[in-house]
Amino acid sequence: MFENLDPTLLARIQFAFTVSFHIIFPAFTIGLASWLAVLEWRWLRTGKQVYAEVYKMWVKIFAVTFGMGVVSGVVLSFQFGTNWSVFSDAGGNILGPLLGYEVLTAFFLEASFLGVMLFGWNRVSPKMHFAATLIVALGTLTSAFWILSANSWMHTPAGFRVGAEGLLFPANWLEIIFNPSFPYRFIHMVTAAYLTTAFTVAGIGSYYLWRNRHIQHARVMVGMAMIMAIFVAPLQLLFGDMHGLNTFEYQPAKVAAMEGLWETTTGAPLVLFGWPDGQTETTKYAIEIPKLSSLILTHSFDGEVKGLKAWPKEDRPPAALVFWTFRIMVGLGVLMIVTGLAAIVLYLRKRLFDSRLFQLWCMALTPAGFIAVLAGWFVTEVGRQPWIVQGLMRTQDAASPVVGTSVAISLAAFIVVYVFVFGAGSYYILKLIGKGPETEDEPYGAHGMKEPPLVTSGARKKGGRHV
């Protein structure tokens, strides 16, 4: 019944599905690991118990998220081979060592010291424990370094030569690793991960303030998250702009899709909203600001911006998806900057932790980072199509010689399993949030999930605990 299914299309859907699911977890854990390190450092420096308590609440959420990130990531490392074997053969000489370095420098580090972080409280000194947290945080960043290097190379390949049978060979490793779009992509992604964590933490802290629970802990969460938002959200706008200029230089077709621009134009307008239509090759219902696009991209009111029609139809990315996901990402970024500004105003009026309206606002923005990361990922990856390696190898030529049935069945299996498993994970995270941090008069070593959330005495059911 699946004979007519196109294995390449299904493989693309499968990869998009599994990678989109996966990226949610590292986007969160990269930021969370660094934040946990800061929390533990504050605790060691000030001796204030509240930092340790916030740490111990969030490290559990970190553990669940990290576990889901690991299992969904292992899947990806094998999918290159199962679904994209032609690409693996052709690009393995270049991408293989980068992914190999990710395992050697990051994965082992994270996996080993996560054990110390989670189970080592009574076995190592506080300083050694802090070192373990730092190492895990460093591991997440190192992992991002290599994976974004490999991914960036697929967007802006450099330092290679083409050999017999279309195989790609390394010519200069420094040019490969530090390819033209890598620095921008890396900074943009790490910053996005930090903001994702900040807004999740701010949302949950605000929820506690709203419900009048765990006030001291909630202040730490909201306060630290807002410091991040105030300083980093505007910086992200700058990084994003730099990344955009880099894309304009190396992947102009992607920028044309982002802008919804069909004709090559001098003095191109910035299209705020509209509907790019591939059939008529126009952007319908466009609301525009004249000349702004040229100004942003070329720093001149009359600069030339290439439109999608400058490329043959088979070389254009699908415009509508790129156009809209780009607007979602930028829109959420702007809301984050607004949140930071609001936090400054409220802080100066000494109402940062009291404003009900601000608490509601932060709660509403809890998933903002995740949505922005996913949207940004779509912009960059869909915007690269029809290429798997820009200008060198088309996605349709990269797929494995497997039948559509296999890909369809495995895709269905992944969807069912992911929805069930990661749905359960989300449920346990929500339970941990509902429970909140544990205060001093409860022993750390034996806190259980079965207690009602507001237990304050030491009275505990025997054997009712674990982790």
Next chain:
Amino acid sequence: MFSFEGFLDLPLIWYGLIGTAIFLYVLLDGFDLGVGILFPFAPTDKCRDRMMNSVAPFWDGNETWLVLGGGGLLAAFPLAYAVIMPALYIPVIAMLLGLIFRGVAFEFRFKAEENTRRIWDYSFHFGSLLAAFMQGVIVGAVVQGIEVSGRSFAGGTFDWLNAYSLMTGVAVIFGYALLGGTWLVMKTEDETQAWARKTAAYTLWYQAIFLAVVSISMPIMNADIRELWFSLPNFFFLAPIPILSLILLIIIWRDLHNGNEYRPFFLSFGLFFTGYIGLAISLWPYIVPFEITYTEAAAAPESQSLLLVGTVILLPVILGYVAYCYYLFRGKASHEHEGAY
């Protein structure tokens, strides 16, 4: 571009390194998968808590060796990776789904309510079982050979599925159960340990039978392997491998009955080692049996050289801190999650 091609046999070094990574994976994830395989058969829930706690700090690091094996294969032998993965499409995906279920069980089980905890108990068990079985199927399929045309897999969707690969699938389940059982003898005490001892002794018999079946079937199936093992003087050089296996089986058997706590686990490693070496000798020099040798599949010398630098520097460091973690969490696993986070 730097390359060590001139003075090092890079493909051979990488053949050895990838082989080592896969072997370490089999040993290390083998014992924690084995714990999952034995999980529902434990006498009490308390035993199950102890079993889970005995591997909780380690499973993630153990599984990383699989990623290194897979990633290393892509880096050092991309052609082999590109041929083997599509050939084993279904067992690889099934293995990954199994690993998902058991991986999340570690976190979810302790956060679940009493009535939903069973879901994660079985998720841990069946996930481990599925992953182990599929790894065995993969080995069985690979040793029978993979059809290749040009630079691609040229066989059918279900080439991997036959009685032999199903048998090796079951063999790996029992092998991992032995590793898991002897691990538990080492890491637990009282009731759990007594039960683990009986279980390990029981699986040891199956391990012996499967080792014998695989050892006999390989030369029967393939004339080259028959020639390799049974021609003179090879026969005398290779005879120590099966003899050593037999000796190890006997010592493990005696240890399990005379109260030795530590030795059975490490001797089970030895048993896996002799089997692995026997397999490697049989398949040499193929990396995709019996189509592509390791030299034909080798990545560009520049690629192998770059990763070799990192491996030579980092592998000892990794082994160092992995050893530190095992040392840190030494001793018997308790029921309560001591030092819990």
